Amino acid sequence: MDKSRGRRFLDAVNVPLVMWTIALLVYGTVMVASATSGMTDGSGMLLRHVLGVVVGLVPLVLAWVFDYTRLRGWQGPLIALAAVLLISPRIPGLGYTAGGATSWLSLFGVRLFQPSEPAKLIFIVVVATVVSSFKGRIDQPGQVLKVLAYVAGALGLILLQPDLGTGLVFIAIALVMLLVGGMKGRYFAYAALAGVLLTVAVLQLGLLAQYQEDRLLVFIEPERDPAGAGYNLAQSKIAIGSGGLIGKGLGAGTQSNLHFIPARHTDFIFSVLGEELGFLGAILLLGLYLALLVTALAISTSSRDLYGALIAAGVIGMWLFQVLENVGMTVGMMPITGIPLPFMSFGSSSMVTNLGAVGLLLSVWSRRYGT
């Protein structure tokens, strides 16, 4: 292969992926700017958001230049790292509790980051190693159980915090990877059945914290408690619905500016978008996600090996589920959980993680021809 440097660089860069990512980052920054404009430290928060993007470039570049195939050999240390990350908030003196979950790592009371965010990427890499060992054919219950063991392990640690939403992300990641990894159709049917049974069991046995149960039940029956747990959902729906076709205009959302929308710059950023930019703004966002996910799918398809395809599939699973869950909860289709909207929500942990995921995709893409 005799190629010019420029040509080699362009080969290494997936231009659409970078383009869609930048578009989402710009869109997100604009929305965060609008959502935080009325806050006491609005400009400071916007600066922190942009800083998160800049910091996220570090894992992006590192993951990109690093040959992902070499990650295979680090299975043990990676599992250990993920476990440490997930347990860390429970270590006395390091945890920070917000919204009923101790999912933050803190030092001297200052929130640093949510370790479960980077743990998602490690989980993707670890599961990719396991699933790729099945050589693209999963037809033995033992194979499924092996993957389930990893999922259960991660879930167990996450539910210690407890952070139900993040736990669901891990399940979604695993499911997509199992699909690409060649799991037979009937296992998906079993998984669906098991999921329903598990949900019922969890509710019946009272394993959830009260606030989680409330949120779930309110999701099923929103009028149950309009001023309490249902309030967030009701206000979010009012915001989005009242946005109409073209929205009330950037910065002109009454639901947002008058504080009716809870966590409007983080988990409920889509409510602000829906209210201020309307259905057209929502189409633009979902269109960008479609473009991003299709690009990621193309990268997965282009991978020279199953391992790379699985890593890309894991990233797709992560993003797709987070979009479904986050947008879904704001319109009352999904229960309310604290899952951020990729590239849009304020919050550096998820920003850094998502940019890291882009780095992983670029790493897979740039090594698609292999040697």
Add this chain to the structure above:
Amino acid sequence: MSTYRQELKSRFAALGIVIVVVLSVLLVRLWTMQVLGADAFAALAENNRVREISLEAPRGRIYDRNGVELVINRSALAISVDPAHEEVAALLTRARNEDTADDPTRGELDAIFGELAGMLEMTPSEVFERVSDVRQEALRPRVVAVDAPMEVVAQLLERQVDFPWVRVEELAVREYPHGSIASHLLGYTGAISEQQFQSSDVYAGYELGDTVGKTGAELQYEGVLQGDKGWRRIEVNASGRPQGVVGEQPPRPGNDIQLTIDIEVQRVAEEQLAAALAEARRQGYDKAKAGSVVVLDIETGEVLAMASAPTYDPAAFIGGISTVEWESLNEKSSEYPLNNRAVMAAYPPASTFKVITGLAGLEAGITYENKTYRCTGRWTEMGTQWPKWCWKRTGHGTLTFRSGMENSCDTVFYEIGYEFYKRKLEELQAEARAFGLGTKTGIDLPGEVAGRIPDAEWKKEFNRNYPEYQMWLPGDTVNMSIGQGDVLTSPLQMATVYAGLANDGVVMRPHILKAVLDSEGLPARTVEPEVFADTGASEESLGVIERSLVDVTREGTAQGAFAGLGVTVAGKTGTAEVKGKDDYAWFCAYAPVDTPRYAVAVIVEQGGHGGSVAGPAARNILAKLFGKPIKTVRATDVSR
């Protein structure tokens, strides 16, 4: 490599489908909310964002005929309890629950309201009673006390943490510069009642808890005084904190009204009524506690004064009256001070009715000025088994019709009445009705009674369950001829009769409204005089009656009361017999005789004699009207 890709192809296709399906589902959902349901959600958002508060319209003020303020508005600091506050709401839910066993106990009320009650010098249950008032809009703060001492208000504001359910608000309330004077005529205000709220016409657009007129002019002219509420739309944030005003519609204040009464005459009327009651009690009529005075302008029907005793203080209703106070105002022993006896009560008119009998007799040709009668004290024309007595048991001897009126001789009027009975034409009733008796005068005050002019048909209907009492008997007409029996008239009606006599037999409709004023204080609508009844009585007959009535105040039954007044008065005493009660004292008059201007009616319930109790009151009221000195008159007349 290509075979591996081949295997994966369907899986990637599946994942692609999943991606498209997930995003499509979200898109469809957003379509239904943002495009199909946009209007409904927009309304919800607007509702969220904007709070509308209604701006009370200042109630119209009330002036007397000379522009003197009778009822005005002022702002008062009210201490209210928020019924929606958690702690209070819980108590209210239990109190309203059917299950009485669940009602809040005294201890519980004491625990919550004890301290506040102490500061306001109330009991905890009194506080709770006001809080649980159902006549208010559910979420409106309940006024517990108005005009609480400033230090209490300051303390409550400072200690908001201890009393999170207490609100201090500014309230527009009525003020009565003259205290309880004319309270029956003016009426009081209060929270709109359930019945008022339900009735659609006058109270359309009202809200529960609105202040409305309850009696008197306040009720009669509610639609004029009320005005239109305004509103202010305020943008609020999620915590309900106001962010700014979005829109405002200022209230339209109610119209001021001007009444026909003269506050100075009214004051004298009330003082004289009180003096008459005191005089009656001095004379040994211990049960004299109630009475009424009406003063009319005979040419226009304007009410110059209207008093009713006992009276009440309309200020007691500001901010809502307490149950205890309300009950005390409605107890039998209180003699019902809220009732305006001038229009709401009907009494036997007694001898004051003799002007009707006399006029009817003159018009029918049954009698004439100098016709002579013989009074032995006992009258047996209807048969010895049914003797009737003149009030003067020893008899008046021989006297004319004119002196019969002067001395209020019953025998003379028995004779006339008996003659009417024999003619069977019910001419006496016709004369009474010609003056408007037996029907409401139509005065612009609520609760007026029609009184009663009995006749054969009425008696038959009245006793429909007692056939033996259905027949109209000679005694019925004879009793009626001296204003006893079944005749009933209100003090206002008797005043209109005498006004009619003075006004050449034409009775003007009595009214209390002089004008409705516009925002500049100029008359927007003036009430024009209106004929209520035209008796058609001849000048000649009216002349005879007038001369006889002048004799009454000069030499007759009221000479003691009117001695030295300096104005010629045509008047008549009356002493009504009411079964089981002391006699009711009446006096009706008009003056001056040459160019009549005013008619007065005074009644003192269980006050004894008209001449010595009611007469002096009428005398001093006329003295006030004509600018003559008011004197304490101790008349000794014991005639009827």
